[in-house]
Amino acid sequence: MQEVRMYTLSTCPWCMKTKRFFAEHHIPFEFTDYDLADDATQARIMRELDAAGASGFPFVRIGDQVVEGYQPARFAKLLGIESQVR
Amino acid sequence: MSVESRKKALRYFFAKVVEPLGFKFTPDHELAEFLLEQEVTLESKHGISFCPCQPIRRDRARDMQIVCPCIPFHREHFDAMKRCWCGLFVHADVTDPGSLPQLSAKDLGIER
DSSP states (O other), X not given: OOOEEEEEOTTXXXXXXXXXXXXXXXXXXXXXXXXXXXXXXXXXXXXXHHHHTOOSSOEEEETTEEEESOOHHXXXXXHTOGGGOO | OOHHHHXXXXXXXXXXXXXXXXXXXXXOHHHHHXXXXXXXXXXXXXXXXBOTTSOOOSOHHHHGGGBSSOGGGGHHHHHHHTBOSSSSEEETTOSOGGGSOOOOTTTTTOXX
């Protein structure tokens, strides 16, 4: 199973949907809510987004691949679970 | 001012801005209400109704680009998606907002 790590916002419904997607498919993941993080963590997250050419949340890293936005079909493809997703 | 009153005021002001740009509030009423509520919360905290789905960087020039409605700053990207990033606004002809994927500018080959 590939490691899943995501950056999210507590105010963002698409971030909530993204977390729900991984939970419902029993995919373990770690997340950090950017807006609730300390200054140093926020700065680190921004450097990571900038390096990936991303600017919005959710920001999901699946293995060495990055997905910006709530993209369930792409999550499924990267996880190899397309058959489980409508 | 109560949250509901402020949401109503934001609806009024935002409609004036987005309609001439060819956008409208999403027909997904539940989503719109949730997003507006988040914006009222962000406005209470920061003094500005920022987008609930984009990061506040504490860089004024960049943060001004995520003040709702942020469509003018991301026009090419949002026109390509037919929605704004958080989905509060969709193109005027959209009747099924659930069918519109949230794609990054990079996914769409749009340079920022």
